[in-house]
Amino acid sequence: MCARPIVQMKNIEKHFGSVIALAGVSIDVNAGECHCLLGDNGAGKSTFIKTMSGVHKPTAGEIIFEGQPMDFTDPRDAIAAGIATVHQHLAMIPLMSVSRNFFMGNEPIKTLGFLRFFDHDYANRVTTEEMRQMGINLRGPDQAVGTLSGGERQTVAIARAVHFGAKVLILDEPTSALGVRQTSNVLATIDKVRKQGVAVVFITHNVRHALAVGDRFTVLNRGKTLGTAERGEITPEELQDLMAGGQELAELEGSLGGTV
Amino acid sequence: MSDTPQTVADERIKSMSRLRTALIRPELGGIVGTVAVFTFFLLFAFDSGMFNAQGVMNWSVVSAQFMIIAVGACLLMIAGEFDLSVGSMIGFAGMMIAIFGVTLDWPMWMAIALTFVICILFGALNGYIVVRTGLPSFIVTLATLFILRGFTIFIPQTIERKTIIGGIREAAEGDWLAPLFGGKILTGVFQWLGNAGIIDVFERGSRKGQPVVDGIPMLIIWALLLVFVAHVLLTRTRFGNWIFASGGDADAARNSGVPVNKVKILMFMFTAFCATVFATCQVMEFGSAGADRGLLKEFEAIIAVVIGGALLTGGYGSVIGAALGALIFGVVQQGLFFAGVESSLFRVFLGVILLFAVILNTYIRRIITGER
Numbered sequence: 001m002c003a004r005p006i007v008q009m010k011n012i013e014k015h016f017g018s019v020i021a022l023a024g025v026s027i028d029v030n031a032g033e034c035h036c037l038l039g040d041n042g043a044g045k046s047t048f049i050k051t052m053s054g055v056h057k058p059t060a061g062e063i064i065f066e067g068q069p070m071d072f073t074d075p076r077d078a079i080a081a082g083i084a085t086v087h088q089h090l091a092m093i094p095l096m097s098v099s100r101n102f103f104m105g106n107e108p109i110k111t112l113g114f115l116r117f118f119d120h121d122y123a124n125r126v127t128t129e130e131m132r133q134m135g136i137n138l139r140g141p142d143q144a145v146g147t148l149s150g151g152e153r154q155t156v157a158i159a160r161a162v163h164f165g166a167k168v169l170i171l172d173e174p175t176s177a178l179g180v181r182q183t184s185n186v187l188a189t190i191d192k193v194r195k196q197g198v199a200v201v202f203i204t205h206n207v208r209h210a211l212a213v214g215d216r217f218t219v220l221n222r223g224k225t226l227g228t229a230e231r232g233e234i235t236p237e238e239l240q241d242l243m244a245g246g247q248e249l250a251e252l253e254g255s256l257g258g259t260v
Numbered sequence: 261m262s263d264t265p266q267t268v269a270d271e272r273i274k275s276m277s278r279l280r281t282a283l284i285r286p287e288l289g290g291i292v293g294t295v296a297v298f299t300f301f302l303l304f305a306f307d308s309g310m311f312n313a314q315g316v317m318n319w320s321v322v323s324a325q326f327m328i329i330a331v332g333a334c335l336l337m338i339a340g341e342f343d344l345s346v347g348s349m350i351g352f353a354g355m356m357i358a359i360f361g362v363t364l365d366w367p368m369w370m371a372i373a374l375t376f377v378i379c380i381l382f383g384a385l386n387g388y389i390v391v392r393t394g395l396p397s398f399i400v401t402l403a404t405l406f407i408l409r410g411f412t413i414f415i416p417q418t419i420e421r422k423t424i425i426g427g428i429r430e431a432a433e434g435d436w437l438a439p440l441f442g443g444k445i446l447t448g449v450f451q452w453l454g455n456a457g458i459i460d461v462f463e464r465g466s467r468k469g470q471p472v473v474d475g476i477p478m479l480i481i482w483a484l485l486l487v488f489v490a491h492v493l494l495t496r497t498r499f500g501n502w503i504f505a506s507g508g509d510a511d512a513a514r515n516s517g518v519p520v521n522k523v524k525i526l527m528f529m530f531t532a533f534c535a536t537v538f539a540t541c542q543v544m545e546f547g548s549a550g551a552d553r554g555l556l557k558e559f560e561a562i563i564a565v566v567i568g569g570a571l572l573t574g575g576y577g578s579v580i581g582a583a584l585g586a587l588i589f590g591v592v593q594q595g596l597f598f599a600g601v602e603s604s605l606f607r608v609f610l611g612v613i614l615l616f617a618v619i620l621n622t623y624i625r626r627i628i629t630g631e632r
């Protein structure tokens with residue numbers, strides 16, 4: 001791993017009133033790697049990536065993007081810098097069509113004289129094509145997102161982020177609602193964009209998915225990191241134990257007959 | 261949301277008839293309502309004079325008035341907000357024009373321009389307070405409703421000791437900006453139509469020989485222009501996508517990089533602009549400003565928008581629909597008058613149409629958006 005980090009997060013803290021969601025988390029993400037973020041529910045994973053994508057302003061800490069200190073005040077800034085995010089809660093608008101959602105905030109423009117219009121033809125074409133590549137055949141790009149199934153919506157969000165994530169792609173539990181074929185599609189897509197030099201931050205609760213594509217693994221627990229491991233340094237069992245905070249899982253596992 | 265490119269045939273889609281596909285659109289309620297209303301009046305009030313040149317002009321003007329404020333209310337509602345101060349804003353704007361142009365005797369163009377600036381700033385203030393505090397716009401603009409109405413009564417009473425200020429038409433004489441609101445166009449064409457006997461001319465009186473309808477009021481031009489511009493803006497531009505997104509889910513829109521606050525504030529400003537256009541046309545037509553002008557207009561605008569298929573909670577709607585809602589409003593109000601029906605029945609009729617259109621719209625919207 002010789003690439004220089006494209007994003008460095010240093011001692012990020014985030015407080016919500018009296019709640020300390022993040023108590024100083026540092027990681028860095030290299031171009032062309034898939035960095036997995038793991039950890040229990042409520043560990044602070046989503047909060048952490050939201051500081052990276054400009055949704056939350058960190059209470060303390062520093063974000064360095066391509067060597068420059070960055071101060072994202074708005075998701076727009078992050079998107080403009082080439083950071084695209086699939087949020088856990090998707091950021092899709094059910095009343096709007098798939099293609100309007102796909103290009104929301106990044107609408108393609110066609111000019112007519114001095115007037116600037118939304119290029120619906122282009123948007124519809126690209127949306128249909130990108131969705132097909134993810135293994136979903138849309139009834140039509142003008143179909144409302146509200147008529148899609150949960151997994152289909154998630155796929156739209158992923159396809160959108162892949163399309164716009166020029167430098168960094170952040171995926172917050174992107175496969176939680178996906179079928180087998182769509183999941184392997186997403187994992188293959190992560191692998192593909194990583195090879196193109198995009199830095200991927202991948203949040204998941206599934207150790208097998210993490211190990212399938214991850215280069216490095218950072219485990220968060222109660223707002224702190226438990227450390228970062230490189231691929232090959234850690235066994236699936238160790239990772240699983242770390243994620244669940246150690247021995248409790250071992251006990252559980254006994255009672256569940258080793259199925260977890 | 262149109263022009264679908266090639267999509268692969270899917271065995272899981274029942275083929276829909278062309279007719280059904282064409283009908284499933286947000287404006288359907290408005291279209292059906294319009295057809296129903298016209299059919300009704302053509303059948304029952306055809307001879308009442310409602311469909312001769314004068315009659316047509318009569319309900320067109322009233323509908324155009326509704327349209328102007330409905331367009332503003334429509335975009336704002338789609339962006340997820342309400343403005344209850346529209347009616348007060350109309351009264352306030354008219355009064356400001358009268359104070360500046362008549363009481364202070366400034367040139368009319370200056371009075372109008374300054375009034376536009378003040379009212380749009382009030383719109384911006386509405387929007388700013390709403391996005392900053394996160395309070396429902398319903399409450400914030402309710403406050404503005406009272407504040408503006410209060411000023412509209414207080415200012416002329418303090419300065420002129422009355423609540424109606426006249427003399428605006430005289431003050432606007434020879435002004436270059438005023439005719440843009442109070443003027444008429446195509447007067448030559450109408451004179452020709454009159455001479456050719458296609459429309460009636462006055463038989464006697466001071467206007468003997470002039471056609472009964474002597475031109476198209478600028479009010480109607482404003483209405484059509486606003487409908488056209490707003491429709492194109494909403495459906496065919498980047499900003500239009502932002503309007504839908506801001507009203508559909510502000511957080512999701514923000515996370516995707518839509519400048520939601522800016523969009524909402526701009527829409528409040530646009531609503532204020534529409535109200536001021538309405539007010540300016542009105543004072544130019546009446547020649548006076550009254551402190552009670554514009555009463556309840558905000559509700560009429562909102563009703564027209566809802567008849568037109570917009571969702572009260574935002575994120576969905578159509579400017580064309582809202583314009584049809586306004587047309588229904590105008591035609592019913594004037595039509596019942598022409599038909600000589602008790603004016604109280606106007607409300608009954610309107611209530612029935614409102615209910616009917618909204619039920620139809622809800623049904624259509626469920627089909628389109630998959631709401632459950």
Ligand SMILES: Nc1ncnc2c1ncn2[C@@H]1O[C@H](COP(=O)(O)OP(=O)(O)OP(=O)(O)O)[C@@H](O)[C@H]1O
Binds near residue numbers: 021042045047
């Ligand atoms: N806007 C907020 N206001 C207050 N507390 C918050 C807010 N957002 C997150 N938190 C708190 O911060 C902590 C971390 O939440 P976060 O969503 O980052 O967890 P997570 O690791 O993504 O969990 P999951 O695996 O369930 O998605 C939680 O205790 C949560 O209650």
Ligand SMILES: [Mg+2]
Binds near residue numbers: 045046047088172
């Ligand atoms: Mg989360």
